[in-house]
Amino acid sequence: MKKIGFSGTLDPITNGHMWVINEARSLADEVVVFLSENPAKKPKFSAEERKSIISLSCTEQGWHNVSVVIVRGDYTARAAKKQGVECLIRGIRTTADFDYENLIQQTNVDVLQGAKTVFVMPPRDLGSVSSSFVKALEGPIGWNWIMKKFVPGPAYHAWVLSWLRKEWETLWDYEHRDATAIAHADDWFARLTGPDCYGGAARYYHNLDHLVHGLCEIRVWAGNMRPDPADVDIIKQAFWFHDAEYGHHGDPAAATNEEASAQMWLGSHLGQEMDDAAELIRATDHFQEAAITHRLKDVLLSVDLAILGQDDEVYQNYARAIRQEYSHMADDVYREQRGAALAHLCRKAQQGLLFGNAYFAEQYNERAIDNMQREMARLAAG
Structure with missing residues (x-):
């Protein structure tokens, strides 16, 4: 034929x-x-x-x-x-x-x-995979990880960008903005989701999936806890930018990823009050947990760590993505350093200190301990 x-x-x-x-x-x-x-x-x-x-x-x-x-x-x-x-x-x-x-x-x-x-x-x-089936998956926490199994890569990428676009337009109230403000916000959406930020080919974990998952976590937390809507917007602003600058800086004098991301946020001029979200971005620096304080820090850090408490399939995707992100490390070095980081986080979880926000601790702490212990066992086994 x-x-x-x-x-x-x-x-x-x-x-x-x-x-x-x-x-x-x-x-x-x-x-x-x-x-x-x-x-x-x-x-x-x-x-x-x-x-x-x-x-x-x-x-x-x-x-x-x-x-x-x-x-x-x-x-x-x-x-x-x-x-x-x-x-x-x-x-x-x-x-x-x-x-x-x-x-x-x-x-x-x-x-x-x-x-x-x-x-x-x-x-x-x-046999059960159809467009209607795929559409019905959207919404709950982890929907993007599930959808990825049922559609080809370009369809998944387009869908995730469409979802993120809606989130972005809502955050910046496109319905009530003038054309100039919308064009400016559009430029920043393209930049954040593009190849130099979360859409980059070398972004194996801190990527568009990470954005979708975190924004879903924020939405569900806000729906359950009913915080001040202004605080929810600040958390979302900080989350959009908190890993926008991400790399492996060899120069000790260079700005941290968090500081570089905070500076990117301040330079975006997207909002009228920028400093609050900038300080929250800086507070996501896990190496300065005690030094930087912010009233919303525990929520944002908990959102960032919520991936540790997901079901096994999602966690395995996360663990593989982290290994790819550190592909420049030899296997033995990676196993040692990743194992040490997981041991530190696992101890915090066992002490009830991993999730500073009570809502996330209740949802994810026990599962996070199980996930990390299994990963540490696999790393130890080589």
Whole structure:
């Protein structure tokens, strides 16, 4: 077969869709993805954004025989046939899927004189993966780590940026800002999520995932504890910037990451009162815990350390990311230094001192001890 088509809204494309596309590649020389633009639907991503995400996802897999066409104002099966595509491919996960797809197939051929349909059945682990399923994951703490398992990298990256964008716009009250202020905030969002900050390729842990997880922790804490909304904004401002500057400084005279991040925040001129959040950023310096005080310090540090108390899968992702972030260290040196850091944190947790905020201590302290002890055992075993 020369050409085969695959159609859908694909908002977002999932690993289930990617499996079907790959099956199509085994049946034809060329695969055309027909991306339907339905005015009745309100997709998360525009048609052009979805086209880019699909193209990037296929390129990431090395699939160079896949093209994407946006269908506007026509039935997909009819548009496919006009482009020389005689067959479409669809994934069937359940009997309900079959009944629906069979009806669509009959309509496509008998009514529209469009392309016929070939059905394939995905493997069991992808049987429940759909765009609706993925969308339903968003929200609770750890949603991003779960979603990552079900969508290709470019789709995940686009989704996380979209989520962070909403958080950013809410923080800076875009609805009531003028065009100049919004443009300024837009520039800073692009900078913070871009390659020189949290979006950097070498950011294995202090990255966009870290931003999403921490902001979710802050949201849930605020929802449970009902603090002053002004304090919540200060914590969010500090969290957005607290690891913006991150590196391995060899010069003892150089500014710490925390001080450099505080200076970046002050230089952003995003708010009217900047000093409070700057001091809170400085307070995240774990090497100066006793020296720097701030009324919100315990909350922000607890947010930062909450990753230690997550379920095993999330913790394992975190531990692997930390190892990658310190890939410049030899294994024996890393095991020694990481083990010492974990032993210090574990002792603090056992003494009830790891999480300075009572809410986070109740949520995460015991699990953090278990996670760190298991990691220390693995490090000791080599």
